[in-house]
Amino acid sequence: MSENRDFDFCPRCGALMQDGVCRSCGYSGCFGGGQASYSGNGMGYGTRNTPRKKKTRGWVIALSILGAVLLLAALLIVTLNVNRLILNTAQDTLGNSGSSDYSDDYxxxxxxxxxxxxxxxxxxxxxxxxxxxxxxxxxxxxxxxxxxxxxxxxxxxxxxxxxxxxxxxxxxxxxxxxxxxxxxxxxxxxxxxxxxxxxxxxxxxxxxxxxxxxxxxxxxxxxxxxxxxxxxxxxxxxxxxxxxxxxxxxxxxxxxxxxxxxxxxxxxxxxxxxxxxxxxxxxxxxxxxxxxxxxxxxxxxxxxxxxxxxxxxxxxxxxxxxxxxx
Structure with missing residues (x-):
């Protein structure tokens, strides 16, 4: 009966396991650092670099947003200055346009x-x-x-x-x-x-x-x-x-x-x-x-x-x- 307790089916590939080790894929049920690759595709199961990629993408997005904000601020400043220049020019033009043909003599x-x-x-x-x-x-x-x-x-x-x-x-x-x-x-x-x-x-x-x-x-x-x-x-x-x-x-x-x-x-x-x-x-x-x-x-x-x-x-x-x- 005890041996029976030593046998089980591999949760990974479904093959027969003995003493906690799969006879087919070698799965042992242990997780953590230093484990070998179990997928056969060369990627370390417990050492994937996906979190590092997410972090890098976040910095890129943040910098993009910051750049967009700065660009909009610059455009707003330029627009305000142009409008102010146009207004001042219009006021100067009106102020120096002179009187009409029928001048305001009185x-x-x-x-x-x-x-x-x-x-x-x-x-x-x-x-x-x-x-x-x-x-x-x-x-x-x-x-x-x-x-x-x-x-x-x-x-x-x-x-x-x-x-x-x-x-x-x-x-x-x-x-x-x-x-x-x-x-x-x-x-x-x-x-x-x-x-x-x-x-x-x-x-x-x-x-x-x-x-x-x-x-x-x-x-x-x-x-x-x-x-x-x-x-x-x-x-x-x-x-x-x-x-x-x-x-x-x-x-x-x-x-x-x-x-x-x-x-x-x-x-x-x-x-x-x-x-x-x-x-x-x-x-x-x-x-x-x-x-x-x-x-x-x-x-x-x-x-x-x-x-x-x-x-x-x-x-x-x-x-x-x-x-x-x-």
């Missing part, structure tokens, strides 16, 4: 700022803005009108915003004043299609009290090489609805021309058209009912005109006359 008027609040203490009127007095007996409603071309390939449009007076209490009519304001606002209504992109007219109430009101329109007329700015002003006596003529608001003479030149230097830095025009030319424009514009503001009376010149372009200019009041 500086602060085109700031489009809502922060300016005109005051009698100001040295001059800096920007056309609304000055609404909530304590007077009438209020202001704002009306808008727009028109668009019907042809799909035509981008021409007409847009206008203008004020309308409305009584607060007793239903007093301001129809005469409102009709005149509307006419001034819509002076380009029938001709806007003659401008490539149309016309935009924006109305402002620059001054209002119980005796008078001043309404100013800034018109922007599109042309082939830019936008032509023009100005229109209308002034009314509240009591009668009568429209004030410029001659009622200022003495339009050689003295006004002299003051206009001096104030233009102070207020506008000297508009080229004004500097290079004769006294006769300036007096003519300041007297022209189609080109001249006079209106009140909290600072004083503003006097100006639209102009057009081959040498100095097109636009408008005005100055503040602080001691002129109605």
């Amino acid at each position: 500086g602060d008027y085109y700031d489009d700022s809502d922060d300016y609040e005109p005051s009698a203490d100001d040295p001059y009127y800096k920007e056309i803005v609304d000055t609404i007095d909530p304590d007077v007996s009438y209020t202001i409603d704002w009306l808008t009108e727009s028109r668009f071309a019907t042809a799909t390939e035509d981008n021409t449009s007409y847009n206008v915003t203008y004020p309308e007076l409305r009584d607060k209490e007793d239903g007093r009519s301001y129809d005469v004043i409102n009709a005149a304001i509307k006419r001034a606002a819509e002076q380009y209504k029938d001709s806007y299609r003659s401008y490539p992109d149309g016309v935009t007219s924006s109305g402002y109430v620059t001054y209002m009290d119980e005796e008078k009101i001043s309404v100013v329109f800034q018109h922007r007329l599109s042309e082939e090489n830019g936008t032509l700015p023009r100005m229109t002003a209308v002034n009314f006596r509240i009591e009668t609805g009568e429209q004030l003529a410029p001659s009622e608001m200022a003495e339009i003479d050689e003295e006004l021309v002299m003051r206009f030149r001096a104030q233009d230097q102070t207020q506008n830095g000297g508009v080229d058209f004004v500097t290079n025009s004769s006294d006769e030319e300036l007096l003519k424009l300041l007297s022209d009912p189609e080109e001249a514009a006079y209106f009140y503001s909290p600072v004083g009376l503003e006097a100006g005109f639209n102009y057009e010149s081959e040498d100095y372009g097109k636009g408008w200019v005005s100055v503040t006359l602080k001691d002129y009041t109605l």
Whole structure:
């Protein structure tokens, strides 16, 4: 029986084992270092180098990942620097592009700022803005009108915003004043299609009290090489609805021309058209009912005109006359 215990079947090749040793393949059931090869393929059963290969592959993968991360970081840095360079170049280009054909001769008027609040203490009127007095007996409603071309390939449009007076209490009519304001606002209504992109007219109430009101329109007329700015002003006596003529608001003479030149230097830095025009030319424009514009503001009376010149372009200019009041 004991011998029987010495016999068994080889777990490797299935042959008969005696005393723990396979008679066919020599398997003895012992594992560990120093064992001979049992497979016949030359590989040591207990000394395989597979773990070493896995370790080497891990280092390769780690180095590859690290290299990829460094490459991405470098690309990101380069991209940021290029974008910064492009932005700076664009800003420099815009900052040095110069003015358009219709240059901003009246500086602060085109700031489009809502922060300016005109005051009698100001040295001059800096920007056309609304000055609404909530304590007077009438209020202001704002009306808008727009028109668009019907042809799909035509981008021409007409847009206008203008004020309308409305009584607060007793239903007093301001129809005469409102009709005149509307006419001034819509002076380009029938001709806007003659401008490539149309016309935009924006109305402002620059001054209002119980005796008078001043309404100013800034018109922007599109042309082939830019936008032509023009100005229109209308002034009314509240009591009668009568429209004030410029001659009622200022003495339009050689003295006004002299003051206009001096104030233009102070207020506008000297508009080229004004500097290079004769006294006769300036007096003519300041007297022209189609080109001249006079209106009140909290600072004083503003006097100006639209102009057009081959040498100095097109636009408008005005100055503040602080001691002129109605």
